[in-house]
Amino acid sequence: MERQTPPSSTSASEAGSSPAERVMRVAPLDMRQQRFKTVFRGFDKAEVVGFLTEAADDYEHALRELDRLRQDLGRVESMLTEHRDREANLRNTLLTAQRLSDEIKDAAQNEARLVVKEAQGRSDLLLQKAQLRLDEVERDINEMRLRRRGVEGSLEASIQALYHALEFIRQQDRPDERVLLHRPRQADGAAQPLPRIETPRAADDRG
Numbered sequence: 001m002e003r004q005t006p007p008s009s010t011s012a013s014e015a016g017s018s019p020a021e022r023v024m025r026v027a028p029l030d031m032r033q034q035r036f037k038t039v040f041r042g043f044d045k046a047e048v049v050g051f052l053t054e055a056a057d058d059y060e061h062a063l064r065e066l067d068r069l070r071q072d073l074g075r076v077e078s079m080l081t082e083h084r085d086r087e088a089n090l091r092n093t094l095l096t097a098q099r100l101s102d103e104i105k106d107a108a109q110n111e112a113r114l115v116v117k118e119a120q121g122r123s124d125l126l127l128q129k130a131q132l133r134l135d136e137v138e139r140d141i142n143e144m145r146l147r148r149r150g151v152e153g154s155l156e157a158s159i160q161a162l163y164h165a166l167e168f169i170r171q172q173d174r175p176d177e178r179v180l181l182h183r184p185r186q187a188d189g190a191a192q193p194l195p196r197i198e199t200p201r202a203a204d205d206r207g
Helices: 028-033 045-173 200-206
Strands: none
Touching: 028 045
């Protein structure tokens, strides 16, 4: 039997084909509407029509399933693309976070070094001031020692002067010794006592 040419109304879009795939030139509708010429001793027309109907049904079911699979594939590819985009964004975020972490770490280390350096500078300055103050205190102590020695020397000299003055006064206030005047003896040899001459202080004591 000779098969008639399928109607031109069928297109690849009805078959759900894509440009990258082989174009199907026979659609299920073509299989249902196809009519063959009858010849002597040919096939049973009812069997041929029944077979074509079943094949058309299976073919249509296969096309629908293929279309569903393509849709599922499109959704999966879309999800995969979305996941890839998310992965890329996450990777970029992680890289950015790592870079920021490194920058923050470097900045913290630099700031810590500056703080330590500033603290060391302040410590050195305080030590210098403390050393200068210590030198001043030591100079003051030495000067006070020198002054104390001078005062002690002055006091010692004053004490010595007062002591000598006191000794001189004591010597001036000491009473004179009694002076006895002897007269020559008389002719008759009678010894008479000589009168005593007392100092004024002795007179004062007596009075």
